[in-house]
Amino acid sequence: MNDTTNMERQATAAPAIELKGISKAFGPVQANKDISIRVMPGTIHGIIGENGAGKSTLMSILYGFYKADKGEIFISGKKTDIPDSQAAITAGIGMVFQHFKLVENFTVLENIILGAEDGRLLKPSLAKARKSLLKLADDYGLKVDPDALIQDIGVGMQQRVEILKALYRQADILILDEPTGVLTPAEADQLFRILGRLRSEGKTIILITHKLREIMNITDTVSVMRRGEMTATVKTAETSPAELAELMVGRKVLLRVDKKPAQPAEVVLDIKGLRVVDEKGVERLRGIDLQVRAGEILGVAGVAGNGQSELLEVLGGYQTGSGSVQVKGQALDLTGKHSDGQSRRNRGIAHVPEDRQREGLIMDFQAWENTAFGYHKDPAYRHGILMDNAAIKADTVEKMERFDVRPPNPRLAAKSFSGGNQQKIVLAREIERNPDLLLIGQPTRGVDIGAIEFIHQQIVALRDQGKAILLVSVELEEILALSDRVAVMFDGQVMGVRDASATDEKELGLMMAGITDTEADAKIGA
Amino acid sequence: MDVMPKWAEVVLVPLISLVLAAILSALVILGIGEDPVAAVKLMVTGALGSTYGWGYTLYYATNFMFTGLCVSIAFHARLFNIGGEGQAMLGGLGVALACLYIPWPHWSLALIGATAMAALFGAAWAAIPAFLQAKRGSHIVITTIMFNFIAAAVLNYILVNMMRPKGSMDPATARFPDATKLPTLHDLLAPIGINFSKAAPANISLLVAVAACIFLWVLIWRTRLGYEIRAYGQSESAAKYAGISPVKITMIAMVISGALAGMMAINNVMGEAERLVLNATEGAGFIGIAVALMGRSHPFGVFLAAILFGFLYQGGAELALWTSIPRELIVVIQALVILFTGALDNMVRMPLEKIFLGIRNARAPKPAEPAE
DSSP, rough: OOOHHHHHHHSOOOOOOEEEEEEEETTTEEEEEEEEEEEOOOOOEEEEEOTTTHHHHHHHHHTSSSSOEEEEEEEEEEEEOOOOOHHHHHTTEEEEEEEEOOOOTTTTHHHEEEEEEEESHHHHHHHHHHHHHHHHHHHHHHOOOOBBBBBGHHHHHHHHHHHHHHHTTOOOOEEESSTTTTTTTHHHHHHHHHHHHHHHTTTTEEESSOOHHHHHHHHHHEEEEETTTEEEEEEGOOOHHHHHHHHHSSOOOOOEEEEOOOOSEEEEEEEEEEEOTTTTTTTEEEEEEEEEEEEEEEEEEEOOOOOOOOHHHHHHHOOOOOEEETTTTOOSSSTTTTSSSHHHHHHTTEEEEEEEIIIITTTBBHHHHHTTTOOTTEEEEEEETEEEEEHHHHHHHHHHTTOOOSSSOOBBBBSSOOHHHHHHHHHHHHHHHOOEEEESSSSTTTTOOHHHHHHHHHHHHHOOOOOEEEOOOOOOHHHHHSSSEEEEETTTTTEEEGGGGGGGGGHHHHHHHHHOOOHHHHHHHH | OOOOHHIIIIIIIIHHHOOOOOOOHHHHHHHHHOOHHHHHHHHHHHHHHHHHHHHHHHHHHHHHHHHHHHHHHHHHHOOOTTTTHHHHHHHHHHHHHHHHHHSOOHHHHHHHHHHHHHHHHHHHHHHHHHIIIIIIIIHHHHHHHHHHHHHHHHHHIIIIIIIIOOTOOOOBBBOOOGGGGGOBHHHHHHHGGGOOSSOOOTTTHHHHHHHHHHHHHHHHHHHHHHHHHHHHHHHHHHHHHOOOOOOHHHHHHHHHHHHHHHTIIIIIIIHHHHHHHBTTTTTHHHHHHHHHTTTTTHHHHHHHHHHHHHHHHHHHHHHHSSSOOOOHHHHHHHHHIIIIIIIIIHHHHHHHHHHHHHHHHSSSSSOOOOOO
């Protein structure tokens, strides 16, 4: 929140950043169209928009990764050229990327001076850095252990190191790209407190996110981007989530899922003592017990990297495991000859993987080829020893129509579709197989709000047909909106299972941070 | 959306690359004080001006088709098989064994038997690096290069110590029996009234190579196996998700690849030399890489690129024979073609994409909003 001195400063000072008429095209795609924006010093400015709206392109231009086709950049009122990231750093801009750029087996201190060493010898730079680091930590309340290895500290702490890296390089303007994607709710709150402190110390912060809640909580002003254009810039205090969502999508959207109470029947998926050890010998799943019944959605919540991916992979048949998994009363082969995607599909298990670009789709294949993906041995797609391409294409046209894939062109490569439409292609392929069990990971990651509504409806519709659904998502809101029961995973274990109607973000957030049931009860009680 | 129409992609880009390579070659010829126009004339008449020239051009082209297909199928599985040379050498051994030790009643049966042996030997030689890659993670580029040297050494040993006829000073096998003599294009075309040169080595293997092109096209684009190979080549992580076994696909793609390289031996060993000599492959295995690059790993593209390289080979030989332009210059010209069509592809593609984009934007001043 702005105090009065801040307000005065804004009125008199030049904007910390001013972009005038920025345009950038990649081939036929106009990523940024004539974008102008003013960010006042000592404020937090949110930039919100759907995936592909052009937020990241705009920030990459500001940080010198791309060169704008047109337009000017002013830093503190001075016209500035930013041809590369070195120039951005010199201009006082620091960037905290969504995926941290840290060397895992270096210490915090070594990471902070990396690329900003003062001379050929390391020792004096390290000593100097240690001094300024302690001062920074003091000034901004960013406590870290300078000698800890990055691999030994948590994600929240790693993010703190990224922020310190920027501050060490004398950044006055901090850009944070989707900073809360990897954090627990508690860690996110902590981050926001740090950002508030930085603001009160006069730093300017640009926060890129697609989460409306974060925008409402922390920013002073917010700009909305849609299809490469800046559709509005408003004071956060004068807007509402519903209005922002409408500005992002261009029409009114439903922010919740309509669904009837579940009617769970027999157990379809029964997991007992499931363990997974990955290629490096690290135990990723440490004895999981879970059950999913027909006609219910079991949501698996947790911060990314706590074993959810491995759970989907082992059930999907491309990761080996030990323990017992039964589907409709019959054991699944977890290590042997029948532990592959084909056998799983034959058992009535459909899988919408977490990462559609890396797993669910072949990006250079056309839509119709992707519709057969994983089911390419289906007799319906066979014509003698050849594939019946005509049959697959006809099937694709039908599926595209039912799932409202746009454009409905089966000959277009998967990479040419938007994220939401790519996801619809995967969903259509898996759901239309009428599976007994649907595994679905991050169903709406990188999907536009308009398509989220549709995808959620499809998942609920499948549940209402009496199918069992295992949903993995790092978006707690999505888990709560869709699931009938919620399991929380932490460090390869299930911390607990709750009825979705009888829990809330706070309780789940504590469990996601590894606090056990009883501890959580105590905390909530306290 | 693709920026360029398909015809521009498959015709215009390689064509412009070729023209650029030709211009640079002309400058090089000028640089060494020769007349480029005369040189081109000599190459064209030498390679295409007579049935004799055509016979040699097509003979080389046959070799390059086999090795080009070999590299292409591996490319589709994103495996870079540089071992075509060694696999073709081993294919030659298979052909020699089949022709020397089995009494064939007719050339047609001999052709079938020799083709099978050639494919088997080539496939086996490719299977070892494939296994090492699939099971042990040894990089296929390294192992296939190594296997070229091993193949040469093995062949040397076998020819000198085992298959050399007694009393011969030449590290080569005995001449194959007459029953295994393949019909040349002269023999094949005579019945329909075309008088093809008798001296040219092009033979019925050309038809086998063309059949291999068609077979491979069907395999890659129309069968489940081809689908799995392409899917694996595009994304290993997605292939695993779909239940496509990386080990299986690596093995199968490399075995097919090696078999195709091996089959080259029915052309150069059985069809032309009619005995197995040292270095019978003459680097065709490496030219195959360029052919596959230029043909974009598409069997039809490989067919055209193989004929182009056949032309360069034969035209180059003529040039060396009749002018003072050294044989090495041909290698320079071939290198320029490879450089422009393969390595510098984007240099032509990017400006061309810009032009097409400009045309499209001019036609439709307001690009349609993508449907939501």
